[in-house]
Amino acid sequence: MKNFNLTEFQAFVKERDHWPKHKMEVMLKLVEEVGELANEVRKASLEGLSDSRRENIELELYDCLHYVTQIANLYEINLNEAIDKKEKINKERYKR
Numbered sequence: 001m002k003n004f005n006l007t008e009f010q011a012f013v014k015e016r017d018h019w020p021k022h023k024m025e026v027m028l029k030l031v032e033e034v035g036e037l038a039n040e041v042r043k044a045s046l047e048g049l050s051d052s053r054r055e056n057i058e059l060e061l062y063d064c065l066h067y068v069t070q071i072a073n074l075y076e077i078n079l080n081e082a083i084d085k086k087e088k089i090n091k092e093r094y095k096r
């Protein structure tokens, strides 16, 4: 697996997983993965951060990123453009 930039990653996800007729299912999968991430973060806060716990968080972050990217693809949203747009809004909103 190579180091992707965001545009390449978005194309990779579209080629591998693109389900235009199942938007709600993809959304629910994201929610499921956010729950899995929350569970790992909660365990880390209760039990401490071991190497395996950190790896679990890493893998759940990837799952979330994958579904976020799938959703962007389903609505033909370019994530680089979304970042630019939202950062301009945030810059104004939070004066940073």
Ligand SMILES: [Mg+2]
Residues within 6 Å of the ligand: 033, 036, 059, 060, 063
């Ligand atoms: Mg997961």
